[in-house]
Amino acid sequence: MDGVTATARLRAAPDGRGGTALPVLESDGPLALRRTRGEHPGETRVLLVGAMSGPLGGDRFRIEAAVETGARLSLGSAAATIALPGQHKGEARYDVRLRVAADAELRWLPEPLISANGSDLYVTTRVDLDTGARLVLREEQILGRAGEETGRLTSRLTLRVGERPVLDQELSCGPGAPGGWDGPAVLGGHRAVGQLLVVRPEFTDSPVPARVLADGAATVVPLNGPAALVTALAPDGLVLRRVLDGVLAELGR
Template sequence: MDGVIATGVRATARIVAREDGRGGTALPVLEGEGPLALRRTRASGDEARVMLVGAMSGPLGGDHFAVEADVGRGARLRVGSAAATIALPGQAKGESRYDVRISVGEDGELQWLPEQLISVCGSDLRVVTRVEVAASGRLVLREEQVLGRVGEEPGRLTSRLALRVAGRVVLDQELACGPGAPGGWDGPAVLGGHRAVGQLLVVRPEFGGEPVVARMLGESAALVPLAGPAALVTAVAADGLRLRRVLDEALASLA
């Protein structure tokens, strides 16, 4: 209908993990809306496991999705996704949003390992991930972004990742790619013509006393210590499969 502008879909998924008092982890809150469905899967030891299942394609233009995870003292949680997230153009005007908000309490542990985000030609997505980790908390967080499907140009993708440990900011960075992004994003100082980019963020209390040593991990990844008990791996690759291999090898080296 003329004059009517679609506003997009709004949806939030929430996960709360707590010690269950029997040596395991309970999930007192596990709820999703619309396209964001959450499923508990088989636990491993004292670790609860959750899968994020997309019930429809998206986010589309104008959509605003949010995922929140709160891991309490002593709880252990692993979160994955059933398939890649695909940013698509839609009828609504303006960018779509995907917000991730994570908190990990004292002696808590979270492994945040979703599948890749694919930026489709014509899409416009802004992803913001904010993480709070207590002084004795532990975190492994993986981000993987693929710019365009095979043979197509990417959409516009802006990704911000911010981390605070024990109330202190140790990382706050943003990368913009695709049409309309600041010049040079595909140049040798940023992606260098690669079409997949990823990050691995690791927080461990022992890094406070023995920081990791900055070094290259092969030709396409770098490991750097952060100003706190944390380390960051940044990698680029020709495609998503190669990117996953690089990040898996980086995580194994940190172990």
């Protein structure tokens, strides 16, 4: 018997009054979407509320979000996602597909993903932006709960702007991952890893300067086109969030 398969979909569009409407807001199984008040003018906020534990072994979860021209959407989660072992053997999948039109903005700010011992999860996040779109994307991964070893976790992030590839990277950690993932050239013994991807049209003419910060455990790198990538390592999730929030404040929320 296979695991759970679920797809949640949402689409944000201008409401004609300076705000953002949600003509599509479809929950599915354990993926429940709830609209809340936005933090910025014209913005609508949606939280993903997990209706059950997971993803477990064999589960297939997918989130699809589209933001139309003139809309502003903040998309997050109410709590951390915990990848767990389950009755069904094999890899679980969690796929996120984000599409943002020109003159639209998306803030994808979920709570951390925790890889519990014995789990096996492959996460893909694919972002497609039209030229002139704006994006803030945060990913945080915690390798193991307190006092336990990590599960197997593979995470791939791709970004296209105006149909042009800008970023395609993958990190695999835990049992069965390629050798050296915990060595000094990759995680260096850290158990929390995160990244912040910021895309703004003004970065094309004024790129974010490359630099190293937080005692060498975080970097800011300009990408080709209107994008910047922050990568950070930390001993735990609290330190990781503090580092990423600090860089985002510098870049301007």
